[in-house]
Amino acid sequence: xxxxxxxxxxxxxxxxxxxxxxxxxxxxxxxxxxxxxxxxxxxxxxxxxxxxxxxxxxxxxxxxxxxxxxxxxxxxxxxxxxxxxxxxxxxx
Amino acid sequence: xxxxxxxxxxxxxxxxxxxxxxxxxxxxxxxxxxxxxxxxxxxxxxxxxxxxxxxxxxxxxxxxxxxxxxxxxxxxxxxxxxxxxxxxxxxxxxxxxxxxxxxxxxxxxxxxxxxxxxxxxxxxxxxxxxxxxxxxxxxxxxxxxxxxxxxxxxxxxxxxxxxxxxxxxxxxxxxxxxxxxxxxxxxxxxxxxxxxxxxxxxxxxxxxxxxxx
Numbered sequence: 001x002x003x004x005x006x007x008x009x010x011x012x013x014x015x016x017x018x019x020x021x022x023x024x025x026x027x028x029x030x031x032x033x034x035x036x037x038x039x040x041x042x043x044x045x046x047x048x049x050x051x052x053x054x055x056x057x058x059x060x061x062x063x064x065x066x067x068x069x070x071x072x073x074x075x076x077x078x079x080x081x082x083x084x085x086x087x088x089x090x091x092x
Numbered sequence: 093x094x095x096x097x098x099x100x101x102x103x104x105x106x107x108x109x110x111x112x113x114x115x116x117x118x119x120x121x122x123x124x125x126x127x128x129x130x131x132x133x134x135x136x137x138x139x140x141x142x143x144x145x146x147x148x149x150x151x152x153x154x155x156x157x158x159x160x161x162x163x164x165x166x167x168x169x170x171x172x173x174x175x176x177x178x179x180x181x182x183x184x185x186x187x188x189x190x191x192x193x194x195x196x197x198x199x200x201x202x203x204x205x206x207x208x209x210x211x212x213x214x215x216x217x218x219x220x221x222x223x224x225x226x227x228x229x230x231x232x233x234x235x236x237x238x239x240x241x242x243x244x245x246x247x248x249x250x251x252x253x254x255x256x257x258x259x260x261x262x263x264x265x266x267x268x269x270x271x272x273x274x275x276x277x278x279x280x281x282x283x284x285x286x287x288x289x290x291x292x293x294x295x296x297x298x299x300x301x302x303x304x305x
Contacts (some may be wrong), residue, residue, distance in 0.1 A: 016265070016290035020205060022225070023266035026273055027286035027295075072213040072225075079207040 003032035007054070007085055008047050013036035015078045016063070035074065036065045042081070057081035095138040097126070103133050103239050110137035118232070122180060128242065128275070130250050140180055150303070153178065156185045158219050159226045163187055163212055170198060179229075186227040187212075197230050202237070202265070205230050238271040245272040248297040249282040258298030269295050 017035050020027050020028045039062045061077040096218040098110025107123055114121070116139055130280040154176040164176045167189070174191030189197065198205045209228040216226060229235060241264065248259045263273070269286055272295045276284045286293050 013289075013291055020266040020290055020293070022210075023270065027269055027293075030264070046221075070214070070217065072210045073217075075215050076207070077208040079210065 004085060006048060007042060007048050008082065010038070010042040011043065011058070011082050011085065013076055014042060015075055015082070018071050018075045018078065022075060026049050032068070036062060039065065039078070048085075053084035054081050055086070057084055093138060095136055098135050098137055100133055101131065103135065103243060106133040106135045107137060110135060114139060119282055122182075123235070125239075125242075128246060130246065135172075138181070140177070144161070154188075155219055157217075159185055159187055159212065159216055162188065163208075163228060166211070167197075167210070168218065182227075184225050184227055184279075186229060188232065189230045191267045194230050198233050202233060205233060234267065237268060241268045242269050242275045243253065245275040245284070245295075245297065249279055251275055252282050252297055252299060256299055258296050261297065263288070263292045263294050265291075272297075 014035065017030060017038050020032050021026070021035070041060055042058050043055065043062070048058070057077050057080040060072050061081065063075045064077055093116060096110040096113040098106040098108070098113070100106035100109050103125065107118070115135060116137075117128065120140055122138045122140055124136045124138070126136055128134075160176050160178050167174050167176065172191070174189050174194060174197070177188050177190070179186040179188050196286070197208070198202065199207075205228060209226070212228055213220070213225055214266065220226070227234070248261065252259060264272070273284050273298065276282055276297065279300070281300055282297060284295050284297050286295050288294050
């Protein structure tokens with residue numbers, strides 16, 4: 001579904017940002033605000049249903065970013081969102 | 093500990109030369125790149141001490157052993173039959189997963205492997221010091237990628253020196269970009285920088301600008 005694919009692209013973008021922080025490429029000057037913006041971009045997609053697990057995990061990732069949790073924790077939660085999105089595909 | 097040096101035109105050739113001398117397979121060795129030039133690569137290949145690698149743990153590598161046991165348990169729950177060993181002589185702690193048909197554990201562009209590493213680090217959080225991380229590798233995928241992008245960087249640097257024009261490489265993940273920056277950091281003529289946004293961030297290899305006076 002095109003909507004889900006757009007969501008997957010945005011979630012992967014957020015994951016890439018978080019991983020860049022965790023892996024420390026040394027060519028980034030990323031702030032938690034930028035990561036939070038990338039996660040909000042995902043949440044703004046209307047294709048992600050209200051009350052779905054995808055939205056739940058994205059919300060948790062946003063909270064984790066705001067609370068200053070380690071990058072790996074945020075990444076893990078975003079991977080969970082990506083996994084939940086995959087499950088919604090397989091249910092179609 | 094048995095080791096041998098290998099020389100070759102490429103990294104693979106150099107490693108193969110050392111492996112032939114040692115009579116070992118790639119799975120049982122650690123590779124350290126001693127020098128990497130346009131015409132020749134020199135590596136040191138060390139046979140992994142299986143007793144140490146599989147965690148006949150000394151008290152000093154308690155963290156590594158904890159990480160190994162954790163990943164082994166995760167894989168068991170996932171239904172993946174594989175062997176987990178601690179790579180010797182590495183900082184940060186690196187776990188090698190080996191077995192048959194582990195492509196699914198690597199995933200698209202290493203995504204599944206990266207997710208496994210994130211979960212491992214979160215679960216080990218309390219055992220690790222601040223900023224300390226555990227690297228998880230499957231069939232040396234990550235190590236091979238780092239070697240590959242280093243070769244790409246050196247090739248690009250040679251071309252930049254010949255033409256004077258900057259080269260923009262394909263989009264890469266953070267650990268790959270880091271490997272390129274490290275490979276070129278001591279080159280007096282060629283430098284690297286990154287452009288674009290994740291996940292399309294790319295490294296540009298170009299002539300180093302003379303320092304302004």
